[in-house]
Amino acid sequence: MPHPDRHAGPRPLPCRPQQARPSAGPTCHRVTLASLVALITCADPARALQVLDARDGVAIEAVMSIREATRIRIDGAPITDVFGNVYSSSCGPTPTSSGVDAGTTPMPAAPEFNPSGEVVIECDRDKGEIYIRPVGDAPKPVNLFVSSAQATYTLVLRKADTPADTIVIRDRSLRAVSPSSGADTHRLRGAAPDHIRALKAMLVAMAADRLPTDIRVEDISRQVQLWEGVTFAQIGRYDGRGLVGERYLLQNVGQDTLVLAEQEFDRVDGALEGQVLAVAVEHHNLRPGDMTNVFVIRRAGPR
Template sequence: MAASKTLLFLAGLLLTTPAWALQKLEVKPDATATARIALKETSRIKVEGAAIVDVFGSVYAPDNPAGELMVAPDAASGEIYVMPSAQALPGKPINIFVKTDKATYTLLLTPIDVPSETVILNDRIALAKLPESAEAIAPAPDWLRQIKNMMLVLTSDAPAPGYLATTVGKPVGLWQEARFFEVRRVANRRLAGAIFDLTNISAAPMVLDEREFFDTGVVAVGVVKTQLAPNESTQVYIVREKRGE
């Protein structure tokens, strides 16, 4: 476990709207494009005129903990949101492949200590083949707003219209050194959130990293306190995208 800021990855966007710095790249399927991404914040990647359907390469996943990039797709907009994982090194390029239904693009993403970045990939050849009636991907999806609203509901005791809250009150297996207790669940049509109490039951101080709570479908994590003394507790908020429900 490594020290980190209180809110990480998409959760870092839940309290404020980021000021995205914009990079527009001309890309081709047979060439490699390079871009910078934020080291400690979320960056956004989109392909002009096409939806991203898959990302592979050095991507973090439960079955690939050595992956250098955490990826959260937004199926509604066809964009992805990315952040370097704990395995990434500042200044060391991360190699990924971004796939649309028309082509696959090779990207080298260099994490540097800058604010959130937006990377727009523009394939002029692919765009020229689109029918005139083709609709462009929405430039300003409400995905982050939905996640932000869910986190605000989780951190508030007040009921919110359109959200279903359920008291749970059951232990959940986590680590031998911790007691993890699910307190409450909140859901709407697209997202499911949960509130947990985490207690350090070991005799040593515990340092938490929000990335340890990311799993398939998780789009945001918030930890109130990232350093716990023995017998000290904190709340953990986890937001997932509902799929196939």
């Protein structure tokens, strides 16, 4: 039986073999970037700066200190919103809250606590920057969605014993926002754009099974052929707000540990409709027998 067309399922990385994912051999630059940055920062603390070339919807890796604050900023634009598994935040409502009304500027608030949260966030509203610290000793990376008025960036933050550091997100695909524009200033200082709020609401609905009334869920059991050594099945579909959310369950049935990245599931021409807008992988490192949820959000199209 011929191997299925890769474009009918999640698209593999260029450096992945089409029939298997061996544990040895060349690795993608994205996978080794975090380790390289960690070595640089340990060797020369005075140069502890991570400049990441990024674009909307593509996951990028960085290193987060386990014992010091890590600053995050976007080159040329203030941060307007942050979403993730947050333990506490001084930036406004936490992910367990109802959110901020459109057109209003969120004000600093007393932290609310999410017992299962992975990161503490502090805001510098004047500069449009955030400071983060990990919570607990779990070795798994922390995923954060960091938004400006123009784009949302997916950060996969690896923990390392490094000094205080700064992460600079640089998006060469976007023109700098003019500070003289009144409309732009309102967007940067106010609530997140509607499409970002919609993506956040869809991801929360899929990950936490908290369904807003305008999102419809359908249970699905559909096997998708992916790589050798894994099983991959769609287990749910979520419709609403002009978006389609797809929830998948991936299991490592091979003999080697798998290292996953969001880009491997960015299906532009998939079996289902609509352009992919966001991908989130719950666990990036899978030992043999381990499983993880994979969430894909795409623009809705005709069914």
